[in-house]
């Protein structure tokens with residue numbers, strides 16, 4: 001297998017940013033609908049899209065912008081090569097206005113919203129659609145949201161607003177209700193495996209793919225297409241194996257374990273994969289382990305069942321803390337969680 005080709009994460013992000021709409025079958029239905037609305041001149045003022053790592057929402061939004069401005073549409077698809085398509089792709093098209101929290105900031109300041117409103121009051125450069133791309137829309141504070149709401153109510157002629165967020169529930173209800181929601185179509189596992197194979201053979205012609213490895217990647221990625229592809233583009237699957245072995249070692253002899261040392265080893269994996277991924281994998285480890293346990297013992301002992309519940313509770317608590325604060329110290333939280341997990345295991349093996 002030619003691993004060298006796939007370790008270049010730069011190439012991976014390049015792939016994501018250049019995905020054409022035909023290469024994202026999970027958007028097919030949405031695309032057909034939006035296309036129809038463009039043809040009928042019945043586009044809504046705003047779309048709301050929930051970001052999910054794995055579905056290339058950026059690529060969809062860029063394709064929509066290109067669809068509206070492409071100078072050489074091919075069967076209603078953007079050509080990807082004309083001046084407008086390229087400018088949109090590179091993020092400097094004069095009628096594409098991106099609004100997002102400034103670097104290092106958590107909120108979208110009201111002044112930025114006001115500037116945008118001023119721009120929208122002038123006419124479009126191209127004479128066509130003005131497109132506003134609001135990234136991390138949930139980062140608008142109360143004042144920005146209120147100012148933005150006015151724009152949403154009266155955006156002016158030929159204006160399309162694309163709201164993108166990972167937390168649509170944090171948006172003002174009045175904002176949400178003025179947007180048309182964009183939803184992906186889930187793909188079946190075999191369709192996803194096929195998609196990954198197609199992408200690998202197209203983008204990495206020298207990659208000798210291994211069917212089992214691809215299936216595992218799709219499973220580990222919770223069936224998120226781009227996540228599966230990114231797992232294959234580095235050595236994440238091997239690291240996940242190491243991580244699971246470490247956890248298994250702890251589980252085997254929780255009382256004799258040098259907790260500090262093992263936790264250190266676990267947290268060291270952060271150098272190669274993100275802590276979010278580690279925590280996510282821990283969740284998968286729990287689910288897989290509890291299935292085995294239930295199968296093996298039918299959870300015969302009450303203490304085993306209580307142990308499982310305690311661990312799941314504490315995992316949910318960890319996830320809650322993750323999301324409740326704006327900038328949680330993830331390493332510290334995960335360390336506390338692991339210590340607690342080892343304590344629960346030790347208690348169980350004692351009883």
Ligand SMILES: [Zn+2]
Nearest residue numbers: 070079082085
């Ligand atoms: Zn074009």
